[in-house]
Amino acid sequence: MSLLSDTLALYKREMLIFRANIRVNLIRTAIFPLFILLIFGATGQGINNVPVVVVNYANNMQSQQFINSLGSQGIMSVESVTNQNDALALLDAGKVSFVIVILPNFPTYNGQSAVRIYYSNTQYSVTSEILPMIEQRAALFAGPGNYQVKQYLPSSTFGAALSTPVNGANGSETDFIFSGVIGMIVVFSALFAGGMGLITDRNAGFIKAYLVAPINKAAILFGRVLAGSVQSILYITVVLLIGLIFGSQIAMGWTGLFWIFLLGMILMVCFTSVSAILASRLKNVTSFAIFAQAVGLPLWFLAGGIVPVSSLPSTLQTLSIIDPMTYAVDGFRWVILVGTYPLANMITDISVLLGFAIVSTLLSVILFKSTID
Amino acid sequence: MADIIRIENLTKRFGDLVAVNNVSLSIREGEIFGLLGPNGAGKTTTINMLLTLLLPTSGKITIDGLDLARNHEKVKQLMGLMTQETVVEAELTARQNLELFSSLYHVPANQVQKRIGEALEEADLVQFADKKAGTFSGGMQRRLGLVKAMIQEPKILVLDEPTTGLDVQNRTTMWARIKGLNKKGNTVLLTTQYLEEADQLCDRIGVIDHGKLIALGTPSEVKRIAGSGKILEIVVKNNDVARTASMLKSKFGIAAVVNGDKLTAVMTKNSESEFTKISGALDKEKIEVVSIGMHLPTLDDVFIKLTGTGMRDETGEMKGGRMNIRGWR
Known part of the structure; x- marks a missing residue:
């Protein structure tokens, strides 16, 4: 009871300060997506160089002609690997969109087709446009019906979030960047609103004034976290509006907004707590600002904000798994680019984010309380 | 009068x-008690323990009959705090400041508006109620800070250097306000750097240095520590200081304390006639005197006598506990 009312009182205080600085907050929120979209949004229009990997077990003239014809128009960028497992591992990691396995004795039918075509469900619109093209070539070189098409499902739940869709119903680079920028804005707002405020308030003596009052100490943090998640609605709205100006669309439509705001708010809670943890260890605003920059930007890159996670070096991908922003960006991508949000991804994203939010909030409360006595 | 705050063998x-070494003292209900000491002497640590911001290493604090260790919430309700740094939230209006603290002190909802109205009137801020506190002058901010500390109608008002940084006029009106609150029955505990302030305001004072309580009593009782003799102060041209000191020693048997170009000494014998002789001697020795005077002992003199330093000793900070505390204070 007391915790709730104290939290609300301090939430109200945070919001009053937020409202007093609304102009600065809006401008700061708008500048970043504006520039990112201006700079990166125009690149990579249309589908080309779709990565395809071929395993050629036949290694004869006909199979070579088949492979050459796949790469002839520049739509697909065809690479070869020597065995099927390596090829499927690439597909699993989201590094390629298709795996084509050419069986021995190609193009002869040997009871189980001469060609197998694997595709991953993370390459939504690529699949719909490129798969018929591959099938048509396979029919041409191996004979009609002498091929199999298989959907390849990612092997791990974390893998699902890592191989977040690169292309979708909305296939433009703007949409791709735009969905990553939402995560960036939320995380940076959280890092600065949470920890920076705590440090300035502590140095100004406000925290002391609250601690002297008969309130639950955790309310000082909870009020801030609550205010942060409410403020994130405004920040996300600003980014969405800018995206709209740049011609982006949310493929899922209005229901997509629900998911964007939900994921964004949980992400805000995560990072407000993280910044409170940082603030409990750092004494002045300057070192906090440096630290927040140093943490925020790499996390954004690791989350696939601007380059797909699947294009990152595999050592960095391990870090992406433990970066909570990865899961929020995954959700944004499905909703904005593809228009569906597969249940497996939804469950993974929401549960990882919620888990992180709970753990980081508890940790920040423990650290905060321990620095009081 | 009954003791409202009793501190027994408090150590931190x-x-x-x-930081605080076995301090015992009592503050009586309805008095203004001043806690004095150089920076880092232990007064802030003591206050922080009273405010439940720090847990004592040992010792017991009883406030209004309640054991502090077991009644944090109730005791907090009894105390209002105004510190020099936490005066008001600059981004909030005067009214919003008061509303925030009404909520934090759980003032009953049906009384909030009435109390805020009274507080604004008390602070002469009615026409500035909806202006941001950050735009207020120093004096206005302190007034708001004071009524903010009183919003839950506490029995005890804790003022941590309430007038530091205020000009003379605002300081005088602040004193009048503090006295006014005290007349209404509030016990006031204040810390200050200004001995003049303690002298003017306090019924009793306690002096803390190196964590120990070294003097306790009414201002006049404490002043007696400096001795019954008057204090002689001579300021001379800098290169004459040593010569003056040795002259005072050899001719008058006075051991003067030298501080820069100033010499201070306690007069023991018939001070008026001595004073005339000294000024004559200075003239004869052709020592260039900037100023010479004699006054009754002040708390400053007591302080120098008790602690060996002046009140505003900048490096005093290093001696105290503050340096080692990492936390939210």
């Missing part, structure tokens, strides 16, 4: 450092 250690 930060590692090896003893």
Whole structure:
């Protein structure tokens, strides 16, 4: 009871300060997506160089002609690997969109087709446009019906979030960047609103004034976290509006907004707590600002904000798994680019984010309380 | 009068450092008590323990009959705090400041508006109620800070350097306000750097240095520590200081304390006639005197006598507990 009312009182205080600085907050929120979209949004229009990997077990003239014809128009960028497992591992990691396995004795039918075509469900619109093209070539070189098409499902739940869709119903680079920028804005707002405020308030003596009052100490943090998640609605709205100006669309439509705001708010809670943890260890605003920059930007890159996670070096991908922003960006991508949000991804994203939010909030409360006595 | 705050054998250690060393003292209901000491002497640590911001290493604090260790919430309700740094939230209006603290002190909802109205009137801020506190002058901010500290109608008002940084006029009106609150029955505990302030305001004072209570009593009782003799102060041209000191020693048997170009000494014998002789001697020795005077002992003199330093000793900070505390204070 007391915790709730104290939290609300301090939430109200945070919001009053937020409202007093609304102009600065809006401008700061708008500048970043504006520039990112201006700079990166125009690149990579249309589908080309779709990565395809071929395993050629036949290694004869006909199979070579088949492979050459796949790469002839520049739509697909065809690479070869020597065995099927390596090829499927690439597909699993989201590094390629298709795996084509050419069986021995190609193009002869040997009871189980001469060609197998694997595709991953993370390459939504690529699949719909490129798969018929591959099938048509396979029919041409191996004979009609002498091929199999298989959907390849990612092997791990974390893998699902890592191989977040690169292309979708909305296939433009703007949409791709735009969905990553939402995560960036939320995380940076959280890092600065949470920890920076705590440090300035502590140095100004406000925290002391609250601690002297008969309130639950955790309310000082909870009020801030609550205010942060409410403020994130405004920040996300600003980014969405800018995206709209740049011609982006949310493929899922209005229901997509629900998911964007939900994921964004949980992400805000995560990072407000993280910044409170940082603030409990750092004494002045300057070192906090440096630290927040140093943490925020790499996390954004690791989350696939601007380059797909699947294009990152595999050592960095391990870090992406433990970066909570990865899961929020995954959700944004499905909703904005593809228009569906597969249940497996939804469950993974929401549960990882919620888990992180709970753990980081508890940790920040423990650290905060321990620095009081 | 009954004791409203009783501190028994209070000790606070930060590692090896003893910030507060076995302090015992009582504050009576309805009095203005001043806690004095150089920076880092232990007065802030003591106050922080009273405010439940720090847990004592040992010792017992009783406030209004309640054991502090077991009644944090109730005791907090009894005390209002105004510190020099936490005066008001600059981004909030005067009214919003008061509303925030009404909520934090759980003022009953049906009384909030009435109390805020009274507080604004009390602070002469009615026409500035909806202006941001950050735009207020220093004096206005202190007034708001004071009524903010009183919003839950506490029995005890804790003022941590309430007038530091205020100009003379605002300081005088602040004193009048503090006295006014005290007349209404509030016990006031204040810390200050200004001995003049303690002298003017306090019914009793306690002097803390190196974590120990070294003097306790009414201002006049404490002043007696400096001795019954008057205080002689001579300021001379800098290169004459040593010569003056040795002259005072050899001719008058006075051991003067030298501080820059100033010499201070306690007069023991018939001070008026001595004073005339000294000024004559200075003239004869052709020592260039900037100023010469004699006054009754002030708390400043007591302080120098008790602690060996002046009140505003900048490096005093290093001696105290503050340096080692990492936390939210």
